[in-house]
Amino acid sequence: MFYPQGLPHKNELRYAAERLDSIELNGSFYALQRPSSYRHWAEETPADFVFSIKGGRYVTHIRRLQNPTEALSSFFASGLLTLGDKLGPLLWQLPPNLRFDSDLVDTFFSTLPRTTFEAAALGRNSTLDESRTWTAVTVDRPLRHAIEVRHDSFVDDAFIGLARTHGIAIVVADTAGRWPLLREVTADFLYLRLHGDEELYASGYTPESLETWARDVRGWVAGDACPDGVGRDVYVYFDNDTKVRAPYDAMSLRELLRG
Numbered sequence: 001m002f003y004p005q006g007l008p009h010k011n012e013l014r015y016a017a018e019r020l021d022s023i024e025l026n027g028s029f030y031a032l033q034r035p036s037s038y039r040h041w042a043e044e045t046p047a048d049f050v051f052s053i054k055g056g057r058y059v060t061h062i063r064r065l066q067n068p069t070e071a072l073s074s075f076f077a078s079g080l081l082t083l084g085d086k087l088g089p090l091l092w093q094l095p096p097n098l099r100f101d102s103d104l105v106d107t108f109f110s111t112l113p114r115t116t117f118e119a120a121a122l123g124r125n126s127t128l129d130e131s132r133t134w135t136a137v138t139v140d141r142p143l144r145h146a147i148e149v150r151h152d153s154f155v156d157d158a159f160i161g162l163a164r165t166h167g168i169a170i171v172v173a174d175t176a177g178r179w180p181l182l183r184e185v186t187a188d189f190l191y192l193r194l195h196g197d198e199e200l201y202a203s204g205y206t207p208e209s210l211e212t213w214a215r216d217v218r219g220w221v222a223g224d225a226c227p228d229g230v231g232r233d234v235y236v237y238f239d240n241d242t243k244v245r246a247p248y249d250a251m252s253l254r255e256l257l258r259g
Helices: 009-017 035-043 057-062 069-077 080-086 102-111 116-123 157-166 207-222 246-258
Strands: 022-025 050-054 087-093 145-148 172-174 189-194 233-238
Touching: 009 022, 022 233, 035 080, 050 080, 050 233, 057 069, 057 087, 069 080, 069 116, 080 087, 080 116, 087 189, 102 157, 145 189, 189 207, 207 233, 207 246, 233 246
Parallel strands: 022 050, 050 087, 087 145, 172 189, 189 233
Antiparallel strands: none
């Protein structure tokens, strides 16, 4: 159990944010959140805290990237832009049965907004009720996007080339061998999702495996592991939460990197 017994639910985010530097918000994958929720999350976290936001399944799993403009407009209108400096990368996780289609992926990448001004402009086309939207952005900030693939057909130089051309990070996903593990550097940052190295969503990481990941992260940050020798920002999230291993593994890796 991660949270202390008796800790009120309303204080859980603040408790976690005192021990971690970033959290991946997954609720946005299942349903559009509200501007008031994003504002509350921003208020509950330190000034330098960062949220990554998981893109809606309506875009990735229901529409399957087809004709994404309308769905993306509602997503970007739903309030995530209220996070301001705390808005980190946007994660787009594809379903395991979606095969690589060059034209489809290229169109999707081209539609993604690259700045908060672009995202706000896209959001203003949303058909959502005005009470559920917020697009009043006054500072233009760059947006980063990461894509997590789960079909072997994406292990393709054409896909890697598209991601690099568009500056989209291909998620380094550790999935106990179930889905592709791509380690290509295709953007100015890397995005890692560690789902469990032995048992998907369940197994904890040993000190030895965490040290291996720490070495990898250090290499990317320093640039030694990047083809151009230029260091990258690295975001790491643990999704091995079935047995409540994720927060402890995240804190352990954080300490290794700080050390």
